[in-house]
Amino acid sequence: GSDEPGTTASASPAASSAASSSALTVFAAASLTETFTELGKTFEAANPGVKVTFNFGSSATLAQQITQGAPADVFAAASPATMKTVTDASMAAAPTTFVRNKLEIAVPPDNPAKVDELKDLADAKVKVALCAEQVPCGAAAIKALDAAGLKVTPVTLEQDVKATLTKVELGEVDAALVYKTDVLSAGGKVTGIDFPEADKAINDYPIAPLSKAPAPDLAKKFVDLVLSQQGKDVLVKAGFEAA
Amino acid sequence: MSGSEQDPGNGRPRLEAHLVVERPRFRLDVELAADAGQVIALLGPNGAGKTTALRALAGLTPLSGGHITLDGRALNSVPVERRPIGVVFQDYLLFPHLSALDNVAFGPRCQGASKHEARRTAGAWLERVGLAEHAAARPRQLSGGQAQRVALARALAVEPRLLLLDEPLAALDAHTRLEIRSRLRRHLGDFDGATILVTHDPLDAMVLADHLVVIENGAVVQQGPPAEVARRPRTDYVARLVGLNLYRGAADEQQVTVGDVIFSVTERIHGPVFIAFPPSAVALFRTRPDGTPRNLWQAAIEGIERHGDNVRVHLEGPIAAAADITPAAVADLDLTAGQQVWAAVKATETHAYPA
């Protein structure tokens, strides 16, 4: 399918970027919405005439789209596993981890179950929400709990970290394991509690330019921006840990 | 309402209604009364308001005015389902999803009978209308006449105090009609409630009803016992219905003037009158017959049609009239449309009565 670049000038955003090399399409995990939007503006400012278009969604969905031939230049995933499906399909090579995300215990501001540390979650009376093991935050949670030698029975295994966070915000659960970035973005609606085992359960965010990118130069430039100090600053400000 | 009516006890009407229904381009305003066990036939041309009156009695069409009293109880504000009525609709309205039997059993069920009981009652009613073997058929599988008989059974099965029948016999064939008519009569005889029967068939009305009410254009134009109405029609519609020629004229001692034509009559009467005579009383002549100038007029033939064994000749002229003559006479006179003829009526066959 890569044999005829530029035939579809108006059919898709990526195609038009192919024609002029003035458009860049970035597929990024939804948790990167705010930081990448900001970086996009920076990128546009640095490259006049270039329009950055984002497609935010679940990493898995984005990976599906890319393997089905979506016209994307850059893929930034929220987990190595989803990036792997893309690299396995030879749609990208050599992804780089650009940030990491660390777990925190999130509790409602009034902390009804009086949770202080990770082992409090093992108490049967504490309602706990975790991410499902299939999604990165769930995998991380399992790693953390294993490291602490705890057996926690959650009331729910959420499909993504935001859903987990929502349960805490609304007081449906007494505690949840979520990313630090999420606690931060929730403002005052939840309280984050650091715990030592979190260091054993860090999730990497990989980024890679795509091999069939309509605008390979811009793709590379954008990845560079994300990896640069400037990019790191934006991400760290949002609660990510530098890779 | 008031317990102290002039006529207490036996003569107390079962049904007393004044029905007013307003519609764009139509207004119904009729009074109806029916004694216990009486059958009132409501006659009238298409669009006269018969169905509307029936629906108003049933509570299906709200009254714009008037009142309905049944057995001394005001029905106006009683909801349809609490009115002790049975209705046969002009287009049957059998429930398409129920068998004939279950259609008939519907009413008894609603009155609290057990399923088994209701079906037994229904079976008996289907038997009575001669449809026992179609008990299991759905309405779509019934012929028009069969459907109407099921509708009849359905209405009767609730043992109503007021029975409302909108052309209950219209779709029946001559034989079944005769049978169902007699059965209906028998049932109506046993029935101690009031019955309102809408029909177009004068014979049905004559046979079944104790009292006729003729409405035209939403208003009562004539009422009375069938024989009286049949003998003394007061409107063209009624006259045609009972098969008479009818005119309005001025009487002066055995002589009635209708336009240019003068009739001799047997009655001694004065003032405005109706005069009526049957088409069979009209004789036709090609040339002016000798004799008195009375009861004689010149007319043009408007049309000729077979009518039973005879031929009916429609006449235009100073007065419009129908004449029934034998086919032989048609041949003898060599009648054709447009032709001029003389028409005469025997004085003994006319009947004059105050208008």
Next chain:
Amino acid sequence: MSGSEQDPGNGRPRLEAHLVVERPRFRLDVELAADAGQVIALLGPNGAGKTTALRALAGLTPLSGGHITLDGRALNSVPVERRPIGVVFQDYLLFPHLSALDNVAFGPRCQGASKHEARRTAGAWLERVGLAEHAAARPRQLSGGQAQRVALARALAVEPRLLLLDEPLAALDAHTRLEIRSRLRRHLGDFDGATILVTHDPLDAMVLADHLVVIENGAVVQQGPPAEVARRPRTDYVARLVGLNLYRGAADEQQVTVGDVIFSVTERIHGPVFIAFPPSAVALFRTRPDGTPRNLWQAAIEGIERHGDNVRVHLEGPIAAAADITPAAVADLDLTAGQQVWAAVKATETHAYPA
């Protein structure tokens, strides 16, 4: 099919059909033929299969066997909408979402007329059935009779070659019926296609049809010109339809034996015969009248009902019969149900013909 029929040219029937329809518990098998311009009346008791026959002709009910040929063309496999037919349904089936005018204009529109043209045609037809002022009304706003007249106009407006009418006059009041009947006659007179008319009303059949076909239970039991059928009924149903008492008997030179009763007749005839006489020809006596033992039998009164101006007495006995007598006679004889009477018939009023 084969172009070489025995009877070429003018006598060639317009319609020739052999209709076979099988249903559980019912089988229709009738042959019908109609010449150009002829009107065939299909009579029969409820459930005889009249509607089924009409539907089969229209193509709405598939034939299980037989064939339909119209103007020499086989219609069997022509789809409904391509058959040159017009149908008036027993329950009208006016399109509820269209005005009366648009209902009538529907057919012309389907035949390719412009909207304007179709409406003009429709307007003219509504005019003809006397409903011009109801052109804008929806079917629900029409009374039963008005609806049927619209249905009639709708069927006629497509100028069909075969007109199928299922009780076209049943819901019409006496006056309108007379008018529409004459108009229908006139239209059918102009009409060069064939017409099949289902009706229960013998008068409609007599007035409108050139040929009667009587079916019972899915089979033709009698057919012929109206007068012939009226004079010589061959089944109880037909006899009741035309208002005659009918019996089957054995004739031997001016004498017919029906069970135990012997009739004198005016015809010279032998072998199995029908004998018919009108109820009005039956005289009743409380005691055995003197005279010949012929045309006389003893009977029990089964029921009495008013019948027009007269009273109809139903008799049981060796032969079932109806007698029409005057109300005065009823009073004189003091008749009641169950009573034994003697019945007699004048020989000149009987009519015997081969069975």
Next chain:
Amino acid sequence: MLLAVLGMAFLVLPLAGLLVRAPWSTMPERLAEPQVLEALRLSLVTATIATAVCLVLGVPLAWLLARVSFPGRRLVRALVTIPLVLPPVVGGVALLLVLGRRGLIGQWLESAFGFSLPFTTAGVVVAEAFVAMPFLVISVEGALRAADLRYEEAAATLGASRWVVFRRVTMPLIAPGIVAGAVLCWARALGEFGATITFAGNFPGRTQTMPLAVYLALETEPDAAIVLSLLLLLVSVAILAGLRDRWVTSA
């Protein structure tokens, strides 16, 4: 006719896509996993109960909208479509705000009965019913409006109360419409994902229905997700093909 076939193709072709893509070789073992059957059972049970709930609440509501004239009916009718338009996840949040532990009503439920809907199978039913009910209500209302009122009048003259008229005349007459609505409702409940996971959470055996399992499978093994989806489809199509004609023609 052409359009109908095109429409059909449009609906069915994507299935072909899934079938082509499905990993047939590993299919049996994937389906043998106990969690899969559990999720399937839970889906079928909750969707069926949710449909029943919708019938009980929705048919009367449809009747009210179609037959009773009251001020604000237009608005109420439009409000009924809320759960349709609301993105399901937001619907789930809304349900939490009302029926959750700290919700308007949930608070009271919990303190009065010690009973809390979220994270329970009952919660799944609630979420599914919330999302699926408009389908039933709107279909049934449409059917009611198209039905001939005169049969109801005839029933009333036979002494049937409004309720009896509804049950014995109206309902059977509009049965095809009710069946259509129930099918829509059931299918929608069966496929419901967003509101369920948000309101009831995702716990195998208790609240994890097939769509939830599919979604999570999609995160890691898209092929497994396709297998699960096909299973869900197969079962639902089989059930519908088996039941529907019977209902429809018996009506």
Next chain:
Amino acid sequence: MLLAVLGMAFLVLPLAGLLVRAPWSTMPERLAEPQVLEALRLSLVTATIATAVCLVLGVPLAWLLARVSFPGRRLVRALVTIPLVLPPVVGGVALLLVLGRRGLIGQWLESAFGFSLPFTTAGVVVAEAFVAMPFLVISVEGALRAADLRYEEAAATLGASRWVVFRRVTMPLIAPGIVAGAVLCWARALGEFGATITFAGNFPGRTQTMPLAVYLALETEPDAAIVLSLLLLLVSVAILAGLRDRWVTSA
């Protein structure tokens, strides 16, 4: 009656929850963002086009299912419910597998016409139509089955071809059912999320409809998500309340 009110409450109360929770103070500025209006416009436009597409393809299909007897009809009828039962995200994947650049048909579309559906506004319409069409088809089929066939017969005797019968008799008779189906279809299309984001992506101004904007807002600012949802609801309820009675009563 009680049940109807209960049903109503069940559908409407969650809205109350949202209203209570909504951040009224910051509402105006949030709504003033150009992206919001763009997403709203896109939602309305695509949902309406999708409904039109569904009407064109779905009504004939419903007619086929209700009126024409052909082998396998039961199966086809059940297959129609596929997009209902399929989790929308999987539906999106299925669409990609068929209509994507590498899909069964998409491949050919691209090479023949240089035209590719995914990630375009047309793709949004396709995704919405795919998900919403069953609602139309099933509602309309239910209405067709409940309609009185004899009117169609009468029309045929007047010389109307099948098509004319359908257009001038059947359609008007079942108009309430079609309206109900179209409402369901439109509302479902308006709220569609999973298939859209998967098949068409999430590009502001081109494929980002309101539910997608809500999704992203949920990721970043849950309150904004509620505001957007309320806006979507308000607009759709207003449109439906404004239009529906007119259609329904004119039928």
